[in-house]
Amino acid sequence: MKVRARYVWGEEGTGVMSAKRVQLWSLYSVFGFIALFLIGWVLLARMVPPPSPTNSAEQMARFFRDHLVGIRVGMVLALFASALLLPWGGAICTQMLRVEGSRAPLTWAWAAAQGCVVIEFVYPCAFWLVAAFRPDDASRVQTFHDLGWLPFLGIVCTGMFQMVALAVITLGDRRVEPVYPRWFAYFQLWCVLGVGLTFGVWIFKSGPLAWDGLLGFWTPVIAYFVWVVVTTILTGRAIVNDDQPHPGGHTLADRVALLEAELTALRLQVTPPTRSVGAAVNRTTHSRMELQP
Template sequence: MVSSPQRICAWAGPVCAVIWIVGLLVCAHFIPPTDPQATSQEVATFYAEHAVGIRLGMVLLLIGGVLYQPWVSVIAVQMKRIEGRQPPLTYVQFGLGTLFVLLFVLAAIFWQTAAYRPLEDVVMTHRLDDMGWFMFLISVPIVTVQGVAFALAVFRDREERYFPRWFGWFQLWAQVVFLPGTFIPLFKDGPLAWNGMFAFWIPAAAFTVWMCLTTWALLRAIRVEDPHRTLETVEGPRNSAMA
């Protein structure tokens, strides 16, 4: 029973990813992303033509963004089991994961605002579209340091009681794949633009795999009994009988 809330929080990760995909792909038609080289009129027209879908999609994106927080929380719980009483890496992961939720929500709000009155000021709509994509992708270093902190905690679990060692290397690999999104302000076309192969498509696929595999690892770790708790359970009745 103790682990049930943890399982719920762990499953919030893949649920979050599914909601994002539905919101961005099915509702908002944001996949593929808008063209960074498009004119203000073209961007505003796109928002006007898909206004209802974008508004609904951004509502889903907000819901998905909030569900990222329970997932971050259960990662912190499992990291603390490794680090013990003084868990700096746990706090780093939890703090940055929480900050990422805020930035993700802000991206949805920018896009939502752009779709609210898209044709009244096409330049403003264009700028809000820019801000949304920047907020959505450029915050990659936050996730990177979050993942690195998690990886370092996994490496501290030398007995591999909670996480296998290869999972720590997977965490580091994922963060390297995410990093190209940091450079989108420097490009309006090519693989490093916000609709490019290295800045969007590969990181988006890797992020989905990262969330799913991390969820699997969390569910596996949750099932592992805490040796101290097991010892207390065994010794508890014995101490009561002696008393």
């Protein structure tokens, strides 16, 4: 007989929602982020290829005036799309907890870093929107345009930490069927190298390390994109293959089993004293009978 468990939002038997489905929807929301961010950032705002850091203030102001509507609409779209990185990170942390357990410093640090990553996507979009707010002020446009690109590419320490943390957790998983395959750890370290050279955007205005260069833009952006896609695919497989019962008892069968276990434990605690009391009563009665003449 199939047991149907009722959730707050529906019934598992009817297929409305389940714990795995919540994780998978959270995980695959990142593809919505990728699609919306690329539409806003690339197609509408035309930020790719990046404007040269050597452009004058007037050149940048002209760029914003020529694409004013596209920049405003595109950056708003990209800004809101960045929120989809939060459930994606939550789904990954859920699988990391399977390896670390309840005491999970790397998992919680990874989650905090993911919050920082979202900010690192949101604030550049906001700075570009501020630049588009007064496109006639050339110096203002150039300043906020720089404030958008420099942290967007230059602050990669949080993403690098996430890659290293995932590598450490993957290598530390000694089970026969690990959550992530071992090669995934070395893939993480390669991605660290791919995004690590963006420090040059803070220093160079031209050349491969500038924000429009091969090592300053194209290599880290492609490496990060590949990292997101591969991490998503492998995390999806880990979620599907996770057959462990949920410790919180999400299904009716789980809850019944937990209640039965608790009831059995209570019976074991109560039964011995009851027997002892009964035996004591019998001994007392027997003694009284012996004392009677």
